[in-house]
Amino acid sequence: MTAPIAVEITGVEKRFGDHAVLHGIDLAIGENEFVSLLGPSGCGKTTLLRIVAGFEHATAGSVRIRGEDVTGLPPHRRPTNLVFQRGALFPHMSVAENIGYSLKLRGWPKARIAARVDELLHLVKLDGLGGRGPTQLSGGQIQRAALARALAPEPSVLLLDEPLSALDLKLRQHMQLELRAIQRALGATFIYVTHDQTEALVMSDRIAIMNAGRLVQVGTPREIYTRPASIFASDFIGETNLVTGSVAGVEEGVVTLVTPGGLRVRGSASVPLAAGSTATLSVRPEAVRLRKGDPADATPDEIGGTIAEVVYLGSRVRIEVAAPDGTLLWADLRDAETTGLERGMVVLLGWPADAAGVWPGSEGAEG
């Protein structure tokens, strides 16, 4: 990272009694960066965000913002602002009063507050709605107002706690792009908590995947999608085929796995694997190629199977193939590629070994 560091999280741990929620998190976030904390519910992402905001205190470790140690500071002394999951607008204040609240606390003159509020209303496309009460707003408008309110004091870092999760899909997709545009326009640092991988892919400069209180992988959306660092990461981001078996052999980085049913699959090893150990292969459906043909004609890279289901998804078609040992694999093809493919048909499918990753352990195991 070449940009100066906005937030530096070092060795942060959080324990509630005996229960550890975060184990030694290290994460540096650059100025003007949009970083998503992505993970399933209960993975500790919200706790981490609240530690940065100052609502929770780390059991160990430190948080620095623009070089200043804020670990012990209360929320109102930190240069961060938080957009809450459901907005948390003050119900007894108008939208404008909500947005101007932090400025009023800072003792700004009324006229200056009004000008700044108008500017922010315009930024979040709520022009003219400043006089409304929070109960007169739609879900999307509430989140826009909450965003404007959090941006008003010009925080060094804006923290967002699943602000779009309560909205319906269409609106959510729209707001994702808009949030991204606002972040770019302001050149601000955003830390965004979400459990929605699409959302993280769409908006982020970098994604930090969390699981069970640990950082699993940090990288750009492309890195994470194409080179997931673990079974968990590959399964959590995008869709994938997982095949678990024992390692039959490793040759020049290409691993061959044999499933209990005798199916042989190949992929590239991310870490050294011992022969005979259990490992899991992950291959994206769109990397799987498929052709008509007899299993006898199969190359070493191919598997014979029977088409179990053909699902039309609009822009693509998902073909589900049952291998002889019962393993089900998906292949995503373009519509034009699927002419003549029907249920029950015998086909050959395969993928380049470097399109599939192999990790030690079985599917459910921690990555």
Add this chain to the structure above:
Amino acid sequence: MTARPSTAAVRQIGPATGFFLVFFVVPLAILFAMSFWTQDGFERIPGFDLANYLKATTSRLYPAVLLRTILVGFVTAAIVVPVAYALAWLMRFTFERRGRLILGVVLISLFSGYLVRIYAWRTILGTEGLLNAALLQLGLISEPITALIFSPWAVMIVLVGLLLPLAVLPIWSAMTNVGRDHVEGARDLGATGLRLHRTIILPMVLPGVGTAFALSFVLAAGDFVVPTMVGGAQGGTMVGNLIANEFRGSGADWPMGAALAFVIMGLLVLVHLVTTRLLRVVTRW
């Protein structure tokens, strides 16, 4: 992300908790301890003696009064709770929006003066009271009905009026959790009429009904103003009168009064446990 019980929470809960401990728990504990004391003339002798409890259960006067108290309390609750249930049901599902208004009116009667309402019933039920006067004038009776007042019946008539609004509240708030879709779903599956109530609605509002029953039962059996005013000397005396007399009467005997208070509360808890157990069996389909 649940918050831990912080020192802030303890600081906020502390004062009220302290108040309850000092002025509720401690006094009740002292009262309980005192129930084992004895009294000799005007002198209370601390100690541990079961004499008061023995007297409460074996003497000629007390068991009969205890039994009458339990009966009056039970019958009152047994009248109040079904009526309150019906009211709550009608307010929620028949009168819908107007139901809240009815609820408000019912609750206002709760605040129309405790003593006043009891006294006014004496005006209504008395031998020369409004009811008798009206019946006489209508020619329905030729002589005033004397049994209307100064009897256990009078006590119950008044208690029902006092406790009904109180019993409606918990049942109503439990009933707000019952949705129209529950009712329609049950109907759709063939549960109608009484069966709908016994197998679907009643189990759903059972906690509220239990609270209502406990409240009306305990408060009816523990009242002493109503039996004093409309109960009469012979048939209407309840334990509350005896206890009150032991504390404010002439030959006051606090230990005896304390023992009576705990005997009646123990009996109330017992009867209540049995009743709720029964109710749970009845509502099982």
Add this chain to the structure above:
Amino acid sequence: MVSAVRPARDDAGSAGGSRAGRIVAALFVAVVLLYLFAPVVVTVLFSLTTSPRLSLPIEGLTLDWYREAFANPIFTIALTNSLLLAAITALVSVGLGVPFAFGLLRLRGRTRGTLVTASLLPAAVPALVLGIALAVFFSGIGVAQGLPNAAIGHILVALPFVILTLNARLETFDLSCLEAARDLGASPWQTFRDITFPLIRPSVLGAALLAAALSLDEFVVTWFNVGNQQTLPVLIWGLLRRGIDPTVNALATVVLLSLTGLVLGAALIARRRA
């Protein structure tokens, strides 16, 4: 008044759908309301009639009983004491109940449920028992009976109801609003002044009026603890014990009107908030 817009479907309750069913239901409600309010009507009516003994038909109307009641020197004392107790009860029970309800919000489900139930216990014990327990307690620690003892009793009676109503209202209180204020730069005090207090003011006012109403109507606990002092209910009780006295009806009507005023006020405040 059956609304004509509603489609006649057999939607709810044995009395729900049909027109006949609705009439039966309305009759039932009417009878219950008559039963509940008959004593109230009788009291108000006889506070205004000329005949000191009740008789039908009513002969004439007068305000004499009110004049006589107010002329009673004890009435002024009792009224003052009652208002004093009501004010103290409202202040103290709200002062104890508001922090308690907020503290509950910070607690987990089980602890919270237990505490709410425990705080309601005094309301489930007959007032008679509360009264004698307090009397024994105060005599044990050597405090003579009087108004302060009665005030403690009134707070004990009112506090469970104050906690109950505040707890119900605060369940919808969004705690993240308080965090948002802190996050935007408000100190704990500024958060209370700008956010918490304005948001809870109606609920607190409602609870205070309820506490005042409970205090104004409290007789049993008072009677065992107030000693020789007077309150309105104690005065009324004394008059009732002495025999027929029509000024009682006037006094009772005064109490009744103040109670109704307090409770309606509380209801209106709650409504305006919603």
